[in-house]
Amino acid sequence: ETGVTQTPRHLVMGMTNKKSLKCEQHLGHNAMYWYKQSAKKPLELMFVYSLEERVENNSVPSRFSPECPNSSHLFLHLHTLQPEDSALYLCASSQDSGHTTDTQYFGPGTRLTVL
Amino acid sequence: DQQVKQNSPSLSVQEGRISILNCDYTNSMFDYFLWYKKYPAEGPTFLISISSIKDKNEDGRFTVFLNKSAKHLSLHIVPSQPGDSAVYFCAARSYGGSQGNLIFGKGTKLSVKP
Numbered sequence: 001e002t003g004v005t006q007t008p009r010h011l012v013m014g015m016t017n018k019k020s021l022k023c024e025q026h027l028g029h030n031a032m033y034w035y036k037q038s039a040k041k042p043l044e045l046m047f048v049y050s051l052e053e054r055v056e057n058n059s060v061p062s063r064f065s066p067e068c069p070n071s072s073h074l075f076l077h078l079h080t081l082q083p084e085d086s087a088l089y090l091c092a093s094s095q096d097s098g099h100t101t102d103t104q105y106f107g108p109g110t111r112l113t114v115l
Numbered sequence: 116d117q118q119v120k121q122n123s124p125s126l127s128v129q130e131g132r133i134s135i136l137n138c139d140y141t142n143s144m145f146d147y148f149l150w151y152k153k154y155p156a157e158g159p160t161f162l163i164s165i166s167s168i169k170d171k172n173e174d175g176r177f178t179v180f181l182n183k184s185a186k187h188l189s190l191h192i193v194p195s196q197p198g199d200s201a202v203y204f205c206a207a208r209s210y211g212g213s214q215g216n217l218i219f220g221k222g223t224k225l226s227v228k229p
Binding site (some may be wrong): 042048103 | 117158
């Protein structure tokens with residue numbers, strides 16, 4: 001049990017749908033992250049929030065829209081996705097994203113399939 | 116261009132023997148390295164880390180070795196157990212780099228056979 005939960009665990013959506021992924025951390029951390037893991041590729045960082053402010057956006061298409069209403073919750077809003085966006089989306093949290101030794105703890109992920 | 120490379124996609128080891136997972140990196144600015152373990156249908160779990168000021172860090176059956184001159188690190192698991200069967204990811208971060216920006220390798224799938 002890592003203390004980071006994600007819902008839903010599986011999601012199938014059409015290219016015209018709008019859906020949201022939810023992440024919640026119960027660790028009292030200040031930073032939260034969204035990662036994407038595509039088949040046969042390394043984990044790719046998408047967004048970083050520190051104290052509810054976005055501090056990193058790694059050139060992610062605008063069809064992915066993050067939201068961090070408080071330090072415990074993180075959302076990823078999805079709209080007009082493409083089939084190549086099918087992947088495992090992982091949420092993580094850490095105590096303070098500014099320290100080199102800061103360790104990130106991951107949720108179980110949402111397996112997204114775009115038809 | 117991958118900055119963190121795990122060149123062995125898979126490794127099979129007999130129970131009780133040593134497992135050695137390797138990781139190479141290209142960015143000399145990396146100064147903190149982590150290993151994560153991932154079971155199917157679960158997220159990566161933090162396993163062990165090492166700072167660039169050290170060359171070895173040990174935690175129970177897990178030891179990470181860092182060779183900065185070779186830009187190489189390895190994870191040793193001894194003795195290996197069937198429950199260690201998982202995908203192992205190496206990750207690295209540079210001091211002063213983008214906040215939270217861990218660079219991951221593609222992972223090595225370890226199978227420990229009874």
